[in-house]
Amino acid sequence: MAATLKKLHSDFSVDCVVFGFDEGELKILLIDRNEAPFKEWKAIPGNLVAKSEDIDHAASRVLYELTGLKDVYQEQLYTFGKVNRHPQGRVITVAYYSIIRRTEDGLHPMSSFAREAYWWPANDLPKLAFDHNEIAEKALQRLREKILVEPIGFELLPKEFTLTQLQHVYEAITGEDVDKRNFRKRILGSDLLKQLNKKQAGVAHRAAYLYTFNEKKYKKLKNQGMIFGI
Amino acid sequence: MAATLKKLHSDFSVDCVVFGFDEGELKILLIDRNEAPFKEWKAIPGNLVAKSEDIDHAASRVLYELTGLKDVYQEQLYTFGKVNRHPQGRVITVAYYSIIRRTEDGLHPMSSFAREAYWWPANDLPKLAFDHNEIAEKALQRLREKILVEPIGFELLPKEFTLTQLQHVYEAITGEDVDKRNFRKRILGSDLLKQLNKKQAGVAHRAAYLYTFNEKKYKKLKNQGMIFGI
DNA sequence: GCAAAAGTGTTAACTTTACACCCATGT
DNA sequence: ACATGGGTGTAAAGTTAACACTTTTGC
The missing domain is CATH 1.10.10.10 (Winged helix-like DNA-binding domain superfamily/Winged helix DNA-binding domain)
Incomplete structure (x- = not known):
């Protein structure tokens, strides 16, 4: 399988952990991947950062494409940089998290990659693509620390x-x-x-x-x- | 000036904020750069990450070359990813910080780039290369939060x-x-x-x-x- | 009228703060 | 003998935690 995948060079991506609250439960927004690698796996939404794009900007772009939301406060979480975390090349990823308000009319994705986005209970995540379980775990930890000290x-x-x-x-x-x-x-x-x-x-x-x-x-x-x- | 500098491609580096305590003061380890860009500026020690190197590993390598210390606990601080933070190309940097114990016999640098490393009072830093003042500021903030909650x-x-x-x-x-x-x-x-x-x-x-x-x-x-x- | 969640105060236990004097050592 | 920092306890103030009953509303 790996042999058929095209090679990327050294690059970086952002991944966006999006928290919401619904049905009395904390939720995380997940997508279904429709490309290799990890095709058909669930994953945290993310994207490569363009050469001329600030990483913070890449994070808000991903969130906008996914939800239609702008001007959401996003906070950088952690950078994941194991050599083999991405099977197609050296890709380190900078993870962000954000918290979004449940609205009556739901999300308005702006991009096809988000077609299969949905809320998943944060405390019961399935097996995710790449090292995304680790990313989600870190985001949860951070949220739990943060709520003690900021009114989120x-x-x-x-x-x-x-x-x-x-x-x-x-x-x-x-x-x-x-x-x-x-x-x-x-x-x-x-x-x-x-x-x-x-x-x-x-x-x-x-x-x-x-x-x-x-x-x-x-x-x-x-x-x-x-x-x-x- | 910029025209004479060679272009790097998209890449990533680590920078290591190293805290020490001496003469009743909190200190940070700085180096004198002896290469462009920012030649002869003071800077936080750092280095590019090799293609086949975990970023955590790169951070401990830089610290080892600088101080001769191994097995020091380092914690990831933040990733700085503005497009123009490095004049020679797109280089995002993952900053780490660590705390080292003052020993009687001082530091034992293992690499020439560290020849001019010295302790500088953390609360009175000079103007540093790149966005290193921002990095140092963030590290200080983090240390101050951390000391309230862990015995550092x-x-x-x-x-x-x-x-x-x-x-x-x-x-x-x-x-x-x-x-x-x-x-x-x-x-x-x-x-x-x-x-x-x-x-x-x-x-x-x-x-x-x-x-x-x-x-x-x-x-x-x-x-x-x-x-x-x- | 009953089921379901809203709203409301008091007390005891614990934690935090403020504060001042005598002791040991080197010069 | 004096200068320097070491070492020690108590009480008042403030904070946190535990606890149960009445009210409103829709069915």
Whole structure:
């Protein structure tokens, strides 16, 4: 098999781990590869970096082609550089991760390579192409560290959310259950949430108030050295 | 000037930020470049990665050539991939950092490119070649985050050290003064230090006990999920 | 009226901080 | 004898953790 594959030269790619939250679960966006190598395997979306393209730019390009989203905050995760990680040549890959908000109307892929993209439960990934299981594992680790110290929970939810939904995000990512009263005290105590004059509709129980996250205030406080800390 | 430089093709390098502690100060190892581009500028030591070399391996090779040290723990820091960061071609660089223990007999460089390596105060770096100031800044940031959560202070000191020396390391890295009694309570409370039956010699004041860090015990506890936290 | 999730305070345990004096050694 | 850093404990303040019942809504 390897003999029929064309050789690349030394090159670099980006891979984008995209986190989402749905059905009470943390998810990762995967694609079905339709080219060798690893044809028909599932994989983390990625692409080679063009010669005249910043790697950060390549990462946002891949994300845009996959989801139609622009201006998403992406953070560099780690660079994977084992000699034999790519069967066709020396390709090191710079992995990024991002967190995207679930919207009502779903994703709008801009490119054919994304035709078979879908959400997969982050804690139960299948066997992936290349060293992508390692990449996903590292991204999960990083997300779990990060949520303790930055308010990323909000970015996985719609703009308006209930406190219970937010609590579920935290529980899904950390894997630990949290006391409802203590959670609310802390999260409201940070003074970064605004209670709306609106409640959930159409639920078969007492309707919860909706809240929004005050991103501007957070950024201001963060620049003053405040640390979030849940 | 640019016209006289030979063109590289797309490639990758590693750069190694090496931290040390001396004269009560955090230091970084710098070299004087003796080749274009940036000839005679100071720089963070680095090298191209060979085609058949893992990037982690390249990082330890550079460190070995520079210092003669093997088996030093190095951690990947960040990958810098702006298109124009290298004037001779597209070279992305994977930065690593490491922490080395001050020894009595100094460094033993293994390669000529290191002839002019020396320690420079980390908080007062000169203007460096390429984007190396950015790299150093990121490494410092990372070290400051890391010391709050892993016992790296010990790795900057000789195997046997006094509690005051250790406190100075923490203060130099975090930039904040610490209460002596509280510092000692915490650090001894972690139960990772062993007091030796030895004291400092030749100091013009009451001699302090020497301690060693119990690395094995730390690794065991860490694997059980313990977090250090100073 | 019942099932399901929303909302709400208090107390005890623990952690963190602030703080000052005597001791040992070399000159 | 003096200058220098070494070594030591306590109490107040603040933070975290544990815990259970009433309310609202849709069916």
